[in-house]
Amino acid sequence: MKLYNLSRVKLNNINPADITISIYGLGKMGLPLAGVFAKHNFKVIGVDINKKTVDSINKGINPVIEEKGLSSLIRKVTKTGFLKATTDGVEASKTSDIKIIIIPIYLDDKNNPDLSLLKDVVKKIGTGLQKGDIVILESTAPANTTLQVIGKMLEKISNLKLNKDFGLAHCPERISSQTAIKDIEGRLCPKIVGGSDLKTTRIAEYLYKKINKRDVISVQNPTVAELVKIWGEVYRDVNIAFANTLYLSCKELGVDAFEVINAANTNPYCRILTPGPGVGGHCIPVYPYFILKENTNNLLLNLSRQINDSMSTHVIYLAKEALKEKNIPLKDANILILGIAYRAGVKEVRKSPGIKIALELNSLSKTVYVNDPQFSKEDIEKLGFKYKEDFTKIDCIIITTGEKAFKKINWSMVKTQVKTKIVIDTKNIINKKALSNLGFVTKRIGYAK
C-alpha cells in the first residue's frame, strides 16, 4: 500500500501486512533489520547483490552473519513467508512501498567517503520508484547525502518529484554488533527519523514505532538526522582521544590514569572514557571524515583522529621499552599479537588497532605472529598474517582486544613456552602482580607502569 499521501488517521489504522518493505543490503545490519520488520508482520523483500546470501536466506538459513538470535529469527520469518530475498533490486523496488537502504559507506584511500555502492543501489531503487513511495536511508552517511545525492538521483532516474510524488527520509541505524536485534527494537536508544517533508516524517514515525519499543524522535529534516548520527560517534572519538591524552599525560607524571579516571568519574557530570590502543570498527574512526570533508571547523576532530591513530605507535614504544629491559632489540624480536578484530567478540577487522600494530611491526621486528579466537588459521593467513597457536619462540606478547579467552590465559603455562617473558596489555585485562611474580615484564595502557 502506498503511504505517501495517506492522512495521519488512516496511517495509524494500517495493518503492517499491507505494507511491503524492500531492504537493500543484507549484511550484519540489514539482515537483522529485515528480520525484525518481518517479525512485526511487515512484508519484507531483502535485496542483496550476493546470490549465495539470497539463496541461503530463502532457505531459511542465516548466511553466516554472527549475530545473537539472528539464525532463529531468519528461520522463523522465512517460514511464515514475511521475509523473502532477491538479487533483483529493480523488481524489489517496483513491488515495495517503502525502500530502506542499509549498506555500509566506507572511506577510500584518501579518507574520502566512497558513495559508489550507495549510488548503485539508488539507481535500482530509482528505476522501480513509483508515485506514493517512501525511500529511507539507514546507513550513516556524510551530511546532505540523503537530500543532495539520493534525492537528486531518484528524481532524475524516476522522473518523479520529491515531496510531491515520493518521500525521502534518513533514519540512522544505532546498532552494535552482537546486540543488533535488540538495538533495532530499542534496547538503548530511541529511533531518530528525519523526513524530506512532514508527511514522510510521519510515515517514518509510524514505521519505526512498530519495531522500536523505546521511542521515535523526529527531527526537522534528513540532514539533521545525518548529523545526529555522525556527531554522536565523533563525540566518542574525541572523548577517547581525551582519555588517551590523559593517560599519556599521567604516565609522564608517574600516575596511573585508571585511578584518576575512576575517581574523577565519581562526579556525575564527568564521564571520562577509557584509553586504549586506538579506535577501530566501521563507525568511530570513519564518521569524523563524514564531517571533516564537509566544512572548515575541523581542528578538534582532526587532532582527535591523529591522537587515536597514533596510539598504535605508542603500543610499539611500550613493546620496545619492555624488550630493552630484557636486552633485546625490537628488530630481533618475535612478536605475538593477541587480537586482530577491532574489538572483542566480533569477527571484523576494519580499522582494527591489532592489524595496524601488526603492520607497523612487520618492518620493525623479526617476525609478527597473530592469534584471535574469532579467526581461524585460514582467516588469519588470508589476511596476510602468520598464524600461531602456541607461545614458543615468542619474545613479546601484545594484547589488543579484551577477548574472554585472553582473560583466561594460563600464564604459568605460557611462561614455560615463551622465549622472553614480556606482555604488553592495551586492554587492562592482566593481573600485573601475578605476572610479575611469574617473572614477566609487563607494560599496560592506562597505567604509569
Place this chain on the structure above:
Amino acid sequence: MKLYNLSRVKLNNINPADITISIYGLGKMGLPLAGVFAKHNFKVIGVDINKKTVDSINKGINPVIEEKGLSSLIRKVTKTGFLKATTDGVEASKTSDIKIIIIPIYLDDKNNPDLSLLKDVVKKIGTGLQKGDIVILESTAPANTTLQVIGKMLEKISNLKLNKDFGLAHCPERISSQTAIKDIEGRLCPKIVGGSDLKTTRIAEYLYKKINKRDVISVQNPTVAELVKIWGEVYRDVNIAFANTLYLSCKELGVDAFEVINAANTNPYCRILTPGPGVGGHCIPVYPYFILKENTNNLLLNLSRQINDSMSTHVIYLAKEALKEKNIPLKDANILILGIAYRAGVKEVRKSPGIKIALELNSLSKTVYVNDPQFSKEDIEKLGFKYKEDFTKIDCIIITTGEKAFKKINWSMVKTQVKTKIVIDTKNIINKKALSNLGFVTKRIGYAK
C-alpha cells in the same frame, strides 16, 4: 589532639570537639568549609589576611560572601563557639592539629600558575607546625604542588620530617558557588583524599567522612588527587570545545546544533555539552594550564582552550552580521552587554565571556554599555565599564549569561526604547519567533539562524 600517630581504632573513637582545625582562606569556598566543620563540632580557627573579614566573622556576621545558607550557618557556629577567626596564621598553626589550605590559585599574565599566595600561607603554617600535625591542601593546584612545593617548604621551615613527624594530603574541593555548603556535605560528589602516606590518608578519610555524607574515596597519593581534580575540569573544557565545534560546523550546514545535540544525547552513551560564548570562572579555563605547563601531551587541551577562547570573537561576528542587516557598521554601533558575571547567579567576573566580549568591542564599536543584575552601577564602573539601566540609544543587545532577569525581559517595552532592534543570544534564552514578530533581528549561539 594530634592525630598522625593514632591507630585506626583510636581514630574512630575521637570526638570532633577534641580536634582543632585551622582553615586558611575564608573566601567563598573556605568560609563554607569552616562553617561546615564547625557545625559538625570540630573546633575551627578560620584564618584570613583580611582583618575586616575576620572581625565580621567573629561578630557572627557573614562578611558578604553570597552563598545560600552561609549567613545563618556562620551566625550559628560563632554563637556556639566552634568557629573563631584570626589574622594570625602562625598562631593558628601552633594551636591547631589539622591545617587546611583553601585559597584560590590563579594564573599570571603568561598563564603560569601563580603560587605566591599559597607559599605565604605555607610559610605561616610551617612556622607553627608541630609533631603529629596534618596539613591538607583543598585548593586545586598544579600536579605535584602538594608534595614538591608544600611538602618541601614545610620540612625546611619546620625542621620536621614528612611522613615521620607530620602528614600531608591533597583533598580537592568539589564546590560550586551557590551550593557550596551542600557540596561540602556531599550533594553530588564523594570526597577524594590522597595522603602522603597511609596514616595521613586514613586521617583524611576520618575527617571528611564526618562531613561528607556521600562517601570518601582515597587515592594513592596527593599527586593522584591533584590530577583527579584537574582532569575532571579539563574534561569539561574539552567537551565544551567539542560542543562549540559541533555548533560552528552545524551552522555552516544550516542546521540547528541544539536539535542535533538533543537527539544525539538520547543515546545514553552520548553526553554532548552546550555551546556558548566561551568558558569563564575560576576553574574550567584555569586548570588546563595546571597540566599544560607540566608535560608535553597538551595538543588537545591547548586547542580546546583556543576554541573556547575564540567564541567571544564569534559572538562579535554574529553582532556584526546582524548590524549589517540593518546597514549599521559595527564601528558606529552602541552595544549593550547583558551579563558580565562568568555565569548566571554569581557576582564574579573571572575570565568572564561578557567582559572579554566587552573589551574586544571597546575598540571595534562606538560605545559599549554593560548591565548585570548581580552588579551595581558602582560595581560596573569600578570594573571600567559604562553602566546602562535602560535600552535607549542601543543598536545591539548581547546576552552573555542566563540570568533570570534576562529571561523575563519585556521585549515589547525594549522595542520602544532601542535605536536598532538587534539581539544576540549566546545562552539560548530568547524566544526567536516572538522577537521576530516584534521586528528584532536575532542571532543565537546553538542555532543556524
